[in-house]
Amino acid sequence: MGSDSKTYLETDSYGRKKVINACMAPCAIEKGMRLIGGKWTGSIIYHLKDGPVRFNDLTRMLGGASKKMIDQRLKELEAKNMVIRKVISDRPVAVTYELTDFGRSALDILDRLRVWSESNAL
Numbered sequence: 001m002g003s004d005s006k007t008y009l010e011t012d013s014y015g016r017k018k019v020i021n022a023c024m025a026p027c028a029i030e031k032g033m034r035l036i037g038g039k040w041t042g043s044i045i046y047h048l049k050d051g052p053v054r055f056n057d058l059t060r061m062l063g064g065a066s067k068k069m070i071d072q073r074l075k076e077l078e079a080k081n082m083v084i085r086k087v088i089s090d091r092p093v094a095v096t097y098e099l100t101d102f103g104r105s106a107l108d109i110l111d112r113l114r115v116w117s118e119s120n121a122l
């Protein structure tokens with residue numbers, strides 16, 4: 001179904017409603033939300049906006065998230081080509097994370113979401 005097809009309801013002569021052009025697959029909004037809408041995912045992307053960040057520094061920035069949760073989300077973002085993981089030291093192990101161009105492309109959306117949340121006292 002193309003993005004120009006509108007979903008709407010029709011009512012027949014018996015008062016029964018029928019959906020025309022129902023979404024049969026996730027729409028573009030749902031696909032985007034699946035990518036950046038996971039718990040802590042948007043915040044992780046947003047905190048990487050200024051350049052590479054070490055894992056421990058990122059966990060400090062996201063005080064309410066566990067290290068396990070942050071690690072899991074970073075792995076998901078890396079698999080989706082939104083984040084690059086770089087090993088900067090083997091002993092002790094130290095890594096940084098930074099956004100790819102694809103990851104950076106989500107920053108405008110996340111910033112608008114932040115402004116909307118703040119302006120509506122969410």
